Amino acid sequence: MCGESSSVDINICSKWQNSISDLIKEYEPRNIFNTDETGLFFKCLPEKTFTFKKEKCHGGKHSKERLTILLAVNMDGSEKITPLVIGKSAKHRCFKGINSFPAKYRSNKKA
Numbered sequence: 001m002c003g004e005s006s007s008v009d010i011n012i013c014s015k016w017q018n019s020i021s022d023l024i025k026e027y028e029p030r031n032i033f034n035t036d037e038t039g040l041f042f043k044c045l046p047e048k049t050f051t052f053k054k055e056k057c058h059g060g061k062h063s064k065e066r067l068t069i070l071l072a073v074n075m076d077g078s079e080k081i082t083p084l085v086i087g088k089s090a091k092h093r094c095f096k097g098i099n100s101f102p103a104k105y106r107s108n109k110k111a
Helices: 003-007 010-024
Strands: 033-040 067-074 080-087 104-107
Antiparallel strands (some): 033 067, 067 080
């Protein structure tokens, strides 16, 4: 859950929901796409864990290392666009020698 929903005016949303059917009626479902981005914190540990009695469990700082992933698909699901992954490193050592990858990778120092 993100905090973005509180910044949206409900009246504008309801007006948009009423007019969207008129906007998309000229298009076939295969020509209507939805896209969204998400962050993948790949080094972040879980917030909760099971421990035995009398076992010490110490927390620490959460890792902020992440990848941003962009996903897109059309309305009927017949066309799924290759995911776009954005990370900080231009050339990851772990990808060395890999000729094909199921996603497009780009780098950005501020990602």
